[in-house]
Amino acid sequence: MVKIRLWQNHGEQNGIKERRNFPVFSPGGQEEKTFGGSGEDQRQKNVREIMKELDSLVGLTGVKKLVREVHAFVEIQRRRQKEKLAAEPQVLHMVFKGNPGTGKTTVARIIGRLFKEAGVLPRGHLVEVERADLVGEYIGHTAQKTREQIKKALGGILFIDEAYSLARGGEKDFGREAIDALVKGMEDHKDNLILILAGYRQEMEWFMESNPGLRSRFPIHITFPDYTTPELLAIADLMLKKRQYHLTQGARDELRLILEESRSLHVHSGNARLVRNLIERAIRQQAVRLVRKSQVSREDLMTITREDILRAREYNPGT
Numbered sequence: 001m002v003k004i005r006l007w008q009n010h011g012e013q014n015g016i017k018e019r020r021n022f023p024v025f026s027p028g029g030q031e032e033k034t035f036g037g038s039g040e041d042q043r044q045k046n047v048r049e050i051m052k053e054l055d056s057l058v059g060l061t062g063v064k065k066l067v068r069e070v071h072a073f074v075e076i077q078r079r080r081q082k083e084k085l086a087a088e089p090q091v092l093h094m095v096f097k098g099n100p101g102t103g104k105t106t107v108a109r110i111i112g113r114l115f116k117e118a119g120v121l122p123r124g125h126l127v128e129v130e131r132a133d134l135v136g137e138y139i140g141h142t143a144q145k146t147r148e149q150i151k152k153a154l155g156g157i158l159f160i161d162e163a164y165s166l167a168r169g170g171e172k173d174f175g176r177e178a179i180d181a182l183v184k185g186m187e188d189h190k191d192n193l194i195l196i197l198a199g200y201r202q203e204m205e206w207f208m209e210s211n212p213g214l215r216s217r218f219p220i221h222i223t224f225p226d227y228t229t230p231e232l233l234a235i236a237d238l239m240l241k242k243r244q245y246h247l248t249q250g251a252r253d254e255l256r257l258i259l260e261e262s263r264s265l266h267v268h269s270g271n272a273r274l275v276r277n278l279i280e281r282a283i284r285q286q287a288v289r290l291v292r293k294s295q296v297s298r299e300d301l302m303t304i305t306r307e308d309i310l311r312a313r314e315y316n317p318g319t
Contacts, residue, residue, distance in 0.1 A: 145178075
């Protein structure tokens with residue numbers, strides 16, 4: 001169970017300075033002053049910036065709605081505690097269900113920063129691990145490795161990708177030892193750690209059922225849907241804009257065809273990794289095309305053509 005608390009600065013922890021931003025009360029109960037920066041105004045500004053980043057993500061309407069609900073709850077509990085009202089304890093460990101490349105890690109980082117501003121976590125950083133980072137090769141090694149990862153994540157979020165793989169090996173598999181160590185870590189550090197388990201939707205449902213004690217410990221389940229073709233095109237535009245490139249109309253039409261064909265051939269094709277791979281390959285193909293020319297204009301350097309997209313696909317026909 002993670003309690004809402006106002007974290008105080010006790011110097012530097014692991015080389016990271018924690019911001020002081022908590023009220024000091026006089027013996028009579030009156031608030032005298034607030035330490036740190038611009039205080040509450042700065043904190044609210046930080047929250048607005050983080051929410052702006054969340055809103056800028058393409059698609060994920062349901063995900064954004066649930067993140068806002070969770071943040072609203074912890075924020076109100078923070079304010080109640082500040083006014084010395086009873087604050088409702090809340091279990092904030094989560095399960096993220098969805099295919100790879102649907103924004104799970106990005107949203108987890110945003111949640112960490114939001115929880116830092118809400119006073120739930122003192123650091124709000126993200127430590128991303130998978131089975132190999134937790135499971136050892138001999139008895140006792142797994143618990144040690146898992147404790148080390150938990151230690152790295154203290155004050156923030158431990159994000160376990162493909163978490164269901166920890167329960168796939170049978171009774172003698174060390175993955176179950178990792179699960180036991182994680183559960184113990186959750187209890188030992190209940191005020192200083194949030195776990196997010198991530199993976200394919202069906203596999204995560206099976207994983208929750210494989211251990212009766214898991215579901216109650218992870219009450220917040222967020223489903224990340226595959227991106228639609230228009231959303232994938234919007235993601236491509238954002239990636240290109242950041243790198244100061246743009247698509248010709250022919251290139252856009254070709255990219256749309258590739259995405260639609262991929263969706264019809266593969267069950268799990270609506271993800272941002274597919275687009276990222278295509279765009280990165282197209283940029284390299286553009287470089288190959290332009291480097292042969294003696295004169296290249298600024299517009300040439302910024303433009304991705306249909307030819308570049310086609311060659312990017314040919315480079316990896318399995319796309």
